[in-house]
Amino acid sequence: GAGVSQSPSNKVTEKGKDVELRCDPISGHTALYWYRQSLGQGLEFLIYFQGNSAPDKSGLPSDRFSAERTGGSVSTLTIQRTQQEDSAVYLCASSLLGGEGTDTQYFGPGTRLTVL
Amino acid sequence: GQQVMQIPQYQHVQEGEDFTTYCNSSTTLSNIQWYKQRPGGHPVFLIQLVKSGEVKKQKRLTFQFGEAKKNSSLHITATQTTDVGTYFCAASGGYQKVTFGIGTKLQVIP
Numbered sequence: 001g002a003g004v005s006q007s008p009s010n011k012v013t014e015k016g017k018d019v020e021l022r023c024d025p026i027s028g029h030t031a032l033y034w035y036r037q038s039l040g041q042g043l044e045f046l047i048y049f050q051g052n053s054a055p056d057k058s059g060l061p062s063d064r065f066s067a068e069r070t071g072g073s074v075s076t077l078t079i080q081r082t083q084q085e086d087s088a089v090y091l092c093a094s095s096l097l098g099g100e101g102t103d104t105q106y107f108g109p110g111t112r113l114t115v116l
Numbered sequence: 117g118q119q120v121m122q123i124p125q126y127q128h129v130q131e132g133e134d135f136t137t138y139c140n141s142s143t144t145l146s147n148i149q150w151y152k153q154r155p156g157g158h159p160v161f162l163i164q165l166v167k168s169g170e171v172k173k174q175k176r177l178t179f180q181f182g183e184a185k186k187n188s189s190l191h192i193t194a195t196q197t198t199d200v201g202t203y204f205c206a207a208s209g210g211y212q213k214v215t216f217g218i219g220t221k222l223q224v225i226p
Contacts, residue, residue, distance in 0.1 A: 033214070042218040043159070043204065056213055091158055095214070103208040104149065107158040 002026070004108035006092050012114045013082055021077040021111045025094030033105065034067055034077050035091045043091070049075065082115045089113070119143070120207045122217030130225050135192045137220035139205030148188045149206040149214070150179060159204055162190075195224045 005024045013019050025032050034046040045059035049069040060066070064082075069075040079086055089112050093105040121140045129135050139148065147166040151159040163172055165181035165188060172179045176199075178191045192199055202219040 035216075040221075042202075043216045045213075045215070048213045050213075093159075103147065103214055104161045104164060105151075105159075105206070105214060107160070110158055 004092060004094050004106050006090075006108035006111050008111060009109060010112045010114075012116065014116050015084060016081055018078065018080045019082055019113065021079075021090050021113070023075045023077070023092030023094075023108060025073065025075070025092070026106055027073075029094035029096050029106075030072070031095045031103075032069055032075050033093045033095075034075070035093065036088045037091060037110075038088045046077070046090075079113075082113075084115045087113055087115045120145075120148075120205055120215055120217045122205055122220060124220055125218060126221050126223075128223045128225060129195050131197060132194050135195050135199070135222055137190050137203050137205075137222075139188045139190075139207075139217050141186050141207055144185050145188075145207045146185075147208050148181060149208060150188075150190050151204045151206060151216075152201050153204065153219070154201045157201075164208075192222075195222070197224050197226055200224050 004026055007022045011019055030051045032049040036044040036046055047060055047067045048056040064080045067077045089110040091110045092108045095103055095105045123138050147164055149164045150162040152162055153159040163179050165179055168185050169183045170181040176193045180189045190203055202221045204219045205217045206214050208214045
């Protein structure tokens, strides 16, 4: 079946503009994560959605970042008034999270964001 | 969520040498996962360990979960250039958010 998809694959924007990044998780997966990865660095957790629960936004670096997950499926990460330090690869992952042993995360290919 | 420390952050080895990365937590983990990210790629799931003292093997890779379920290791025997990449551990608490370690970047010198 289809894996996690993300769009766009690359986004170049000017400082101060808003951007929207999209994630289509694997169908039926209840958990969805957004991560940020700067060049050569580890995974920085941003936000976590699990079913109908309130999202865990503890990783969002500033109030310029927000995310939604509509209908328990597609998610959009929005960055307002982008800054150069926002340049990174934004990764989305989903998991079934049906209990013990189902936490495997399946990652999308990422969106490479470059803020000029 | 769980907090995990991963060491070392970087490791250079000669091809054919062994490699080990360690993941440690101050709290008991429900389970632990290992992922590999090739240069330019995205993290890909390798394995999940659930039981205390569990040992699993995948060809040249050996994964261990400590008896206290607070630490884990990934050992690669006789590294090859195809092993190059960053290896992440990720701690999970069942229905809790998964937390990734910082990763160990492995470079294999031919």
